[in-house]
Amino acid sequence: MKLLLTSGGITNSSIHSALLHLLGKPIEECHALCIPTAQWGHPMCGPTSVRRFLADRDQPSLSNLGWASVGVLELTALPTMGSDRWVSWVREADALLVDGGDATYLAHWMRESTLVDLLPSLPETVWVGVSAGSMVMTPRIGSYFVEWPSAPDDRALGLVDFSIFPHLNLFPTNTPADAERWAADIGGPAYAIDEQTAIQVVGGTVDMISEGEWSKFGP
Numbered sequence: 001m002k003l004l005l006t007s008g009g010i011t012n013s014s015i016h017s018a019l020l021h022l023l024g025k026p027i028e029e030c031h032a033l034c035i036p037t038a039q040w041g042h043p044m045c046g047p048t049s050v051r052r053f054l055a056d057r058d059q060p061s062l063s064n065l066g067w068a069s070v071g072v073l074e075l076t077a078l079p080t081m082g083s084d085r086w087v088s089w090v091r092e093a094d095a096l097l098v099d100g101g102d103a104t105y106l107a108h109w110m111r112e113s114t115l116v117d118l119l120p121s122l123p124e125t126v127w128v129g130v131s132a133g134s135m136v137m138t139p140r141i142g143s144y145f146v147e148w149p150s151a152p153d154d155r156a157l158g159l160v161d162f163s164i165f166p167h168l169n170l171f172p173t174n175t176p177a178d179a180e181r182w183a184a185d186i187g188g189p190a191y192a193i194d195e196q197t198a199i200q201v202v203g204g205t206v207d208m209i210s211e212g213e214w215s216k217f218g219p
Helices: 011-022 035-040 047-055 075-078 083-092 104-111 115-123 176-186
Strands: 001-008 029-034 069-072 096-100 126-130 163-165 189-192 197-202 205-210 214-217
Touching: 001 011, 011 126, 011 197, 011 205, 029 083, 035 047, 035 075, 035 104, 075 104, 083 115, 104 115, 163 176, 176 189, 176 214, 189 197
Parallel strands: 001 126, 029 069, 029 096, 096 126, 163 189
Antiparallel strands: 001 197, 189 214, 197 205
């Protein structure tokens, strides 16, 4: 799977170009599935924010980039359906668009739905994460970002070997100093990224795509 891990989505021409490169064809020829699941685990999210992610045509979002088709994959429903129904939907998608919220909640439902087990068999599919949709791929998100009350700890999926501090300088609690304190607790490789930055991971190679500000911590 090809990863485009963002803080705020496709926010500038550099990140947009990276997405096109990963897709290997125009967006107008690509089919996408939106995954809003992480939002249900965060107390600041709800029906209105999910609607904005899925259907807002007045504001830029992952879902309105001009895809050939856009569908919704709600992970909490998948365990009740049987994989014979939904696996083909994922395999036919060119991109999985994964919104923010709580990364531990998203990681839980990726395991419960078995979507995480399917990912290694999707080498050409592009995972486009926003905030928690990016952080879920990391080993740990840090207690700083855990909002789901039932989270046993701050561990995520560990499909990459670094952690992510998103929304750098977007909020008063997401300053560079906050990122440094967070990174000291993580104890491993980590990046702090702003809304104009993405981390591209293909075949184990990590590339920074940025028109903004980012920092690396650890080895």
